[in-house]
Amino acid sequence: MSARILVVDDVIPNVKILEAKLSVEYYDVLTAYNGPDALKIAFDVQPDLILLDVMMPQMDGFEVCSRLKKDPRTAHIPVIMVTALSEATDRVQGLEAGADDFLTKPVDDMSLFARVKSLLRLKMMMDEFRLREETSSEFGVISMSDRKEEAIQRARILVIDDNKFSVTQIKEVYAQIYDVTIEPDMNLAQEMLQTGDFDLAVISLDSANFDPLRLCSRIRTVDETRHLPILTLVDDGDKDKLLKGLDLGVNDYVMRPIDTNELIVRTRTQILRKQYQDRLRYNYHRSMELAVTDSLTGLYNRRYMSNHLEALLHRAKFDYKPICVMIIDIDFFKNVNDTHGHGVGDDIIKEFANRIGMSVRGIDLACRYGGEEFVVVMPDTDLSVASTVSERLRRQIADKAFTDAKGSYELDLTCSIGVTVSQEKESPDTLLKRADEALYTAKRDGRNRVAVNAANVVSFEKTPGVAFN
Structure with missing residues (x-):
């Protein structure tokens, strides 16, 4: 990283x-x-x-x-x-x-790099949400200044600790401020975290009855709790456990014997950060639904993609990370509408969008560019990775027929893909133009293939054979 x-x-x-x-x-x-x-x-x-x-x-x-x-x-x-x-x-x-x-x-080197990596991971996630919120605010859907004060008094904390003395101390510290639940059993605690609306998990790394690092790992691998802050309680002799926990995604820790003021401040920091992240996610999803999604496919629309790409290219001037763009076009799609009608055409478009979503990565941004054309923006990605992702998508389209649940049609379709990578001082228009030129080359030379445009030199990453419809 x-x-x-x-x-x-x-x-x-x-x-x-x-x-x-x-x-x-x-x-x-x-x-x-x-x-x-x-x-x-x-x-x-x-x-x-x-x-x-x-x-x-x-x-x-x-x-x-x-x-x-x-x-x-x-x-x-x-x-x-x-x-x-x-x-x-x-x-x-x-x-x-x-x-x-x-x-x-x-x-200490181990402590230094563990904390650096942990905080950089957090910043990367926050930057992505902040960037998308800023992009959305340009449409006037949300206001960046409309920020309510976080009500930490309503925050819910789950404490996973089987030490009775420690639990008593924590309850005394939290009692007047938070809604606190104590659970000494790791499996029950994990179930509660997945079904409850908690703002913080406090986990003791000194437990005789469960593996606290295993619990931290499970919290980070489950969708419902992936973003939940974890605060650990650590004995002075558990340095190795702490470092491993930070590597697994623990957000913060308090050393024993617990200093009450430090516990209060670190807890408040994690809860405020969680509520800030929740607000970013809420505004992001709300604004996307209202202004920047394509109503047919649920993908981002062209307007949002253009603004997001411009923001990414602006940021690339400072971090020098490449941005790849692919433009995808369904081959001979007009024949589908002419032969089967626009209803079937719309179903094909929706299924095509679903397959794009399954082929690209979580950090990539997919949008419907117009008609049967789609664009995928891939931040921090070089051409070799983008070409691999593009070829995987091409195969997913060509290898499986498009059909509906009733079996009223079954169509073998293919797609052509143009891929390019950003250059220094690139603009969104020139980057998209080079990707479009690569797409034109792929369609001109047979369709059902990926063409790459690197510094205005077009080549084929994959040549599967003669295109078919």
Whole structure:
């Protein structure tokens, strides 16, 4: 997972050490030696993560973090505070300033990379939702400023812990603020999480009766709980378990003996983040239904695709990640409408859209471009991957006949696909034009094939033979 990381520390050797460690893992590292410079770089460059020292002259890390989180341009950037301070009060102060986590000097490599990877995964997911919300807001369907205050008092927490003393302590901390459910059995807890509307799972990593890491893994692999925040309670000797948990997708942790203030602040942070994610998802789905989906297929429409592609290309100017586009056309589709009528044609279009959805990846954006033409936008993808996905889709169309439940028709259809990849300073129009040129080549030279346009040089990735209808 490549990313741009800003390292901030007034001690040059500390900066160089972190820069070297991160560079070995192929991260793009930026550096700053004081708070004001760090803020300027963060505003100008928009890094994916900030490693921020606490004790600095001019402006300490708490103030820098607070300013970052108050500015809409940088509020979404994860901040890890790196400090020699180890008191719980210092951690609480940093968390209240908006920090996502703490690392204590000297920084342990395993802890560093576990936290970096965990927060980068979270940011990638949040960026995708934020980008789609921004795209939708341009249509006037939702308002970016219409943000209600999150009511954390109504939040529901499930605590999975079989330690009676620990459970009693947690209940006392949460009792006046949250709706808390205690469940010591892992299997019952998992069932409750899948059927209940919880905002946070608190899991003890020190259990005699169940494997807490197995539970964390199950939570992350089930659709109903995939995005549920997980806060773990960790004993000092369970460092290996903690690191494995962070790798599995644990969001945060509190060390035992539990500091009440730290538990309250970390809990509140996770719940607010969960409610923010829920709002993004709700606005996204609501706006898609109202403004940016094709009524026949349920795919995105051309208008949304154009705006989303433009936003992706703008972002690519900063992260240099390629974007592939494929244009798909059903071969000889006019014959279907002329022979069987537009009702059958509409059924074919809907089934074709379903097969596209099964062939592309979750991060790809599929849309109905018009008539029997479709477009798939593939972010952070090179031509070899896009060509493989395109060929898989071509085979799914050609290898299985289109029919209805009554068996009133059975049609063997094929499709032609043009694929291209973004170039430096690309515009949506030129990118789509090159994909369309590749599609034209595929149709001209026999149909039922994938043609690739790389830097205006068209070639065939796959040539299955003579097209048929």
